[in-house]
Amino acid sequence: MTDEHERMMRANQANWDARTPVHLASRFYGLGEKLDPARWFAAFEWEDLGDLAGLDVLHLQCHLGTETIAFAERGARTVGLDISEASVAAAADIAARAGADVTYVRANVYDAVEALDGRRFDVIYTGKGALCYLPDLGRWAAVVARLLRPGGRLYIAEFHPLLNALGPKPAEGEGTELLLRHDYLGGRDAVHRNATYTYTDGPAVEGATDSYEWMHGMDEVVNALTGAGLGIRRLRESEELPWPRWPQMVRTPSGWWRLPEDEPRIPLLYGLLASR
Numbered sequence: 001m002t003d004e005h006e007r008m009m010r011a012n013q014a015n016w017d018a019r020t021p022v023h024l025a026s027r028f029y030g031l032g033e034k035l036d037p038a039r040w041f042a043a044f045e046w047e048d049l050g051d052l053a054g055l056d057v058l059h060l061q062c063h064l065g066t067e068t069i070a071f072a073e074r075g076a077r078t079v080g081l082d083i084s085e086a087s088v089a090a091a092a093d094i095a096a097r098a099g100a101d102v103t104y105v106r107a108n109v110y111d112a113v114e115a116l117d118g119r120r121f122d123v124i125y126t127g128k129g130a131l132c133y134l135p136d137l138g139r140w141a142a143v144v145a146r147l148l149r150p151g152g153r154l155y156i157a158e159f160h161p162l163l164n165a166l167g168p169k170p171a172e173g174e175g176t177e178l179l180l181r182h183d184y185l186g187g188r189d190a191v192h193r194n195a196t197y198t199y200t201d202g203p204a205v206e207g208a209t210d211s212y213e214w215m216h217g218m219d220e221v222v223n224a225l226t227g228a229g230l231g232i233r234r235l236r237e238s239e240e241l242p243w244p245r246w247p248q249m250v251r252t253p254s255g256w257w258r259l260p261e262d263e264p265r266i267p268l269l270y271g272l273l274a275s276r
Contacts, residue, residue, distance in 0.1 A: 011211070016086070021086070037073065044236055059126070061109055069095055069100040069102060078100075131158055144230070154273070157269065196209045242257070
């Protein structure tokens with residue numbers, strides 16, 4: 001990773017620290033209501049993950065830990081790791097109030113092996129807006145491989161590169177058309193964003209608003225994992241999202257959202273299971 005990448009990741013760390021109080025108060029996360037960690041998961045994720053009771057599970061780039069708690073509720077010995085000190089502190093408080101036994105660690109994902117003192121895991125989970133903040137997927141996959149026990153599994157539930165190309169949140173003045181606005185494939189320099197307003201509702205972020213993202217196509221994800229010695233066991237593409245990205249989206253029986261029947265069926269989220 002270059003010095004410039006490290007500078008950009010430090011900027012992202014400061015931005016996520018600044019985002020945290022906005023997200024804690026947002027209706028999007030709904031932390032003032034009854035906590036429901038399972039609402040952030042598609043049914044197929046639990047099918048792919050299987051029984052987690054008694055397993056060691058690590059959630060990388062966990063932010064507020066709203067999903068992390070779900071693993072503890074299923075009987076896993078659970079650890080969440082995130083680059084933001086503010087996010088980790090908030091996640092620990094949320095878990096304590098929920099009575100969930102979760103350990104949280106503040107670290108850059110590239111430093112996770114050292115930060116976790118060489119501990120290894122049966123399952124590593126990541127996604128839903130995580131990989132775009134990593135400049136080097138090859139190095140990330142190598143870290144994942146070192147963190148997994150032999151036979152251990154990685155599960156990625158991530159926004160599809162097509163959604164990123166369409167825009168994961170509405171642009172100013174945007175209509176309801178499905179238009180390509182960004183790269184699908186990776187390989188270019190980071191995209192610099194002004195993150196004054198985040199993907200949630202709520203007021204402007206105060207302070208650090210610079211944010212950097214890297215686009216990663218499906219080929220880049222798969223090749224990074226196989227290059228680190230992991231085997232791909234399953235790939236799913238889903239037309240549903242846990243929030244209505246476009247105003248014409250309709251609610252599904254799962255409680256998530258999809259485009260109406262008269263619009264194209266396109267992948268918006270993918271689930272990838274790999275093993276060491």
